[in-house]
Amino acid sequence: MNLLRAHSWLWHVLWLVPNVLIFMLGVLLWRRGLHKQYPAFTAFAILSATGQFIVYAADLSPLVSGDNFWRIYCANLVLEGLLKALLVAEIFAHTVGAFDSIARVGKTLIRGAGAILVLAATFAAAYSPGDSHVAIVSEAHLLEQSLFLMETGLLVFIFLFSAHFRLRMPRPVLGIALGLAISACVHLGGWAYIANVAPSEEIRHLIDYGKAAVYQGCILLWFYYLLIPQKEAAALAVPPPDHHNLEVWNQELERLLHS
């Protein structure tokens, strides 16, 4: 059970490995020139990992007091929140932005969804009992809960919106959205439990490890979708429309229109 403690080897591995991986992914995207296509994701990969390294160093350093650690932690959370907002905007732009006919209504709806989610997150934070007698610790955990609630809600909106219009996300964007959504849902559940139930230290670490493991899986998903060449022509693209069908349809409409 020593593994379920802070600063065990598993704790170090699960904190460091995902962030090393996502930093590497960011660098690889940059080197392959994909940062021009996915600037928000590249910035998220590099900056969120850098932020996590700083928080990790602050956790280990004897020079950083407990209060200062939590301040650094919260500042990093705010930075991650901003990066994720940009990332969600990038996913939305790649999915809907190219089609003028629904881009405007899509933007209006996602802004409305965002406003509702801010209210829901504020409401949830206001009614959460908190999990620590140290205010800044509770606040940090509630901030996590609020950010993941908004992120999950916005991603659900994008998935439902694109499904309603039968819009297909480009493969790399689908990978980014899917990884982000899985991670956000699992983190939301985890932080909701931690921030509201105040579990024992061991259970808390177990949840943290679970979240870190899922995040690591999501990073591998991003590697797959962003770096492994797609077999789009063979596997993804549906054969070109059967002209006979189109013509039959058009003939039918013509007949109906002019009969």
Added chain:
Amino acid sequence: MTLAIVLIVASVLALVLILTVSVSRALQVSSKGATGLQPVDVEAFRNLVDPTEDEYLRRRLLPAEFRAVRRQRLRAVAAYVRVAGANAATLVHIGQNALASSDTQTVEAARQLVNDALLLRRNATLVLMKIYVLLAWPNSALLATPVLHGYERMSGTAMLLGRLQHPSVPVRPAAHW
């Protein structure tokens, strides 16, 4: 504790929803059933949404009878709109596949088709919502013309895309659309 349960249930539902959407979209992409367009009787649809027909029925029938007939006509309109919306969804699928073409004219036609189909699908959704409201208040007026016009324009674009993708096959021009 209640809030924790609510948020955990919400996160699980969100995860299931996102995975379901992703898997169903992936299955749809890999299937060949994208060309299942259903014909729509545009003339019958026009008659159903014609305000003069409604006015005629309103004058001829008792109020209670008129409401019953109007509800039946609204249900029929909803059925047409649903088919038009489903056709639009199919054409979004076809158009998005054609966007991968190397021919710039085909890509442009495909983009136009997807835009028109999306507009129609949006209008179909809005009209359906309006119809459901009107089913409760059948005396109000109905405007379904955005769907009709969108459908006609989309049909023209689909035809153009068909011509560009298969130039060797003669397609009759639809000059009156």
